[in-house]
Amino acid sequence: MHNSTSYTLRNKRVWVAGHRGLVGSALVRRLQDEGCEILSASRAQVDLRAPEQLERWMRERKPEAVFVAAARVGGIYANDSRPAEFIYDNLMIAANVVEAACRHGVEKLLMLGSSCIYPRLAPQPISEDALLSGPLEPTNQWYAIAKIAGIKLCQAYRRQHGSDFISVMPTNLYGPGDNFDLMSSHVMPALMAKAHDAKLRRAPSLEVWGTGRPLREFMYVDDLADGLVFLMRHYSDEPIINIGTGIDLPIGELAAMVCEVVGFRGRLRFDTSKPDGTPRKVMDVSRLRELGWQARTPLRQGLEQTYRWYVEHIVREQRPAAVA
Numbered sequence: 001m002h003n004s005t006s007y008t009l010r011n012k013r014v015w016v017a018g019h020r021g022l023v024g025s026a027l028v029r030r031l032q033d034e035g036c037e038i039l040s041a042s043r044a045q046v047d048l049r050a051p052e053q054l055e056r057w058m059r060e061r062k063p064e065a066v067f068v069a070a071a072r073v074g075g076i077y078a079n080d081s082r083p084a085e086f087i088y089d090n091l092m093i094a095a096n097v098v099e100a101a102c103r104h105g106v107e108k109l110l111m112l113g114s115s116c117i118y119p120r121l122a123p124q125p126i127s128e129d130a131l132l133s134g135p136l137e138p139t140n141q142w143y144a145i146a147k148i149a150g151i152k153l154c155q156a157y158r159r160q161h162g163s164d165f166i167s168v169m170p171t172n173l174y175g176p177g178d179n180f181d182l183m184s185s186h187v188m189p190a191l192m193a194k195a196h197d198a199k200l201r202r203a204p205s206l207e208v209w210g211t212g213r214p215l216r217e218f219m220y221v222d223d224l225a226d227g228l229v230f231l232m233r234h235y236s237d238e239p240i241i242n243i244g245t246g247i248d249l250p251i252g253e254l255a256a257m258v259c260e261v262v263g264f265r266g267r268l269r270f271d272t273s274k275p276d277g278t279p280r281k282v283m284d285v286s287r288l289r290e291l292g293w294q295a296r297t298p299l300r301q302g303l304e305q306t307y308r309w310y311v312e313h314i315v316r317e318q319r320p321a322a323v324a
């Protein structure tokens, strides 16, 4: 594998597409240490699904490096119930940003994918070679297809135009800046919001979707941001790269750990009318380890940090204003 160790972000104009999201906001935090100029485009300024808006913005701002963290994302229910949005928005974002980056001579681009691009029953831990080797998980196949298109766009532009575009596949993420809305969020923020609410109401139990048996791997988003900057600097090749912790646990155990962190002592109730999704999804992260990077934050510590952020930012904002 050919790796370049020469790319530097120092003094570069670096565009974080999706800077308000979970990943994008962590990247903005991490990039403060890189001595670069961070560019961002609000949704009101540029709709990334509209090529002409993007074209104008690129001409004005001239980014030299791009992290593509903009996407329509959500948990199992959002993916399953809004398939058109998940496939259309993500396809358009990927195609428009890659094409515009090539046309405007962007030096380096990092496209974010997802572990759900791999077949539902891929051998575990999932290696990068499992891509397109079997049928996808039905609940998120729409999102997965768009993310696979994102990978293929980067590979095609690398081959035809020599663009230095790479793709990175993160595992399930969590951390400060996550979406805590119960109907659209991923499992971790949903459980945290439910446990917090159940604690305040002194409820006897908390509802967990599905059987609690599916296995998932969770990575703290600030670790991810650090790994992405590492790859931006040290990786330059066509094959995709997984990023994760390599450690998974059953959803039931995650729920118990979240309850402990939040301080909710009731029972867990499993609603088996809700889907489980993929039975297991743990990344093989050996390629990234060989390159010289690994995740740092243990799950328990990451959950504690996230809960502090949740109380500070979400609970406080929801509190009704004091009557004057």
Ligand code: GFB
Pocket: 074, 075, 076, 077, 079, 114, 115, 116, 139, 140, 143, 144, 171, 172, 173, 182, 185, 186, 187, 188, 190, 191, 207, 208, 209, 210, 214, 216, 251, 274, 275, 276, 277, 278
């Ligand atoms: O995080 P999650 O929504 O997405 O759900 P996926 C993970 C597991 O947690 C599933 C269970 O088995 C859910 O049934 N779960 C238990 C819950 N309680 C809850 C709850 O209150 N809320 C939610 N949301 N889940 C997503 C994909 O799959 O993974 C995305 O749909 C993306 O496209 C993301 O790839 C990384 O891990 O199943």
